[in-house]
Amino acid sequence: MGGRWNNNYIKQGAVITVSLCIVVLFAQLLGRIGVIFNMLRAVFSALGPVIVGCIIAFLINPIMIFFKDVTAKLLEKYIIKNNQDKVRKVSNILSVVISVLLFIAFIVALLWILIPELADSIEKLYYEFPGYINNVQDWAERTLRKNPEFEEQFSNYISNLQAVVMDFLNSKVMPNMDIIIARISSGLIGGVRFVFNFLIGIIVAVYILIGKDELGAQGKKIIYGLFSKKTGNKVLDSIEYINSVFSGFINGTIIDSILVGAVCAVFCNAVNMPYATLISVVVGVTNVIPFFGPFIGAIPSALLILVEDPMMCLVFVIFILIWQQIDGNIIAPIILGDSTGLSGLWVLVAILVGGDLFGFMGMLLGVPVFACIYTFITILLRNRLKSKGMSNKTEQFLNLRRYDEITGEPVYGEKPKRMSLKKRKKYMKKIHGQHFNPANLHIGKVKREKVEDAENVEKPENIGDKDNKDSESEEKIKKED
Secondary structure (H helix, E strand, O other): OHHHHHHHHHHHHHHHHHHHHHHHHHHHHHHOHHHHHHHHHHHHHHOHHHHHHHHHHHHHHHHHHHHHHHHHHHHHHHHOOOOHHHHHHHHHHHHHHHHHHHHHHHHHHHHHHHHHHHHHHHHHHHHHHHHHHHHHHHHHHHHHHHOHHHHHHHHHHHHHHHHHHHHHHHHHHHHHHHHHHHHHHHHHHHHHHHHHHHHHHHHHHHHHHHOHHHHHHHHHHHHHHHOOHHHHHHHHHHHHHHHHHHHHHHHHHHHHHHHHHHHHHHHHHHOOOOOHHHHHHHHHHHOOOOOOHHHHHHHHHHHHHHHHOHHHHHHHHHHHHHHHHHHHHHHHHHHHOOOOOOOHHHHHHHHHHHHHHHHHHHHHHHHHHHHHHHHHHHHHHHHHHHHOOOOOOHHHHOOEEEEOOOOOOEEEOOOOOOOOHHHHHHHHHHHHHHHOOOOOOOHHHHHHHHHHHHHHOOOOOOHHHHHHHHHHHHHHHHHHO
């Protein structure tokens, strides 16, 4: 007995000790959370080329699969016959080479169009900016001549604005020139690092695409080695679902953005809009961001056109509004389908949270990530409701008031309006039936009253107890006789 108690004490002491150690370790980690984030940032920075390579491989993979099927059929039909292994290896290599070359050609063509157009636009703005200022001044002078009462207010506003600008330059900009130069230098270094990661990432993507079948087999071996067959099947199903959501959303978004940019380029060149190529590229690239993308690209483009031609700016705004309605309501649903399964509210939440935490990539990938989390939570809730014998259909919860705690049956009906005490008693008696006591309007009291009523019901006597009582009464009668 004493040994058993000693073992229990030892186990309890071990549990308490481990719990205290975990609490102390957690407190230490909270105190050094900045150091931990710096370490994670350093790890991700070191793995930058690998991460970029995985992203490139993920984007190229659908193109590679298409060319792999085409090249395999051509090789088997015309060149390599009756040798499936060799056909598979050669078609795999050819499809990777063709896909990577197409990806590089697309990036080069995009830069070939964007960089000269951007340079010409900046040069044009530089040389024509004084003319824009003169036009604004002429417009202001004409307006002030027609409205002399505003001339003094306008002059005071310009003087105050000039004072604010000079104060900002003297107090904020000039004393912090070393910080500004350091940030510019870090930005240039970051740009060079991104180019380096991109170039190395292409090489990593080639290796991933060539050996993706072996990598997939090794991953399955690890999963089934760590988990049971049932859990391993669930893990593989989850990975397959995540892949389908991400690939469907990202590939569909890229196709839709290319279409939006192409239509915008055709329209802008047709009406001789200034900066047509630059605006089309900006609108197409920013369209990959759900919900906010069209506005992010359209607003600076409209301001750029406004400086040169206000009427063209109005035409551009009208075109963007009409085209975005067509794209958002007709074209994008056809291309994307129901790849995420999220409502507009959750899409907005995913973009805001992802953009605040991870910037541009968070805005781009926040929707598919949130869609996967939303689906997994939905599956967990469905299983929990199923285990309780309840339905998972949302429609059955629309008019649900509560579940009866005694019978377990759902209680439906619209939420009652504010009512008098008499009507409230009548309403509660209608719901709870004869067990309801009008003096107790609280549900907990009603439940306790039901339990007390059930306990006060007279219990039937056992047959043995009844026989004993009969024999005792007979003996008592005999003694009296």
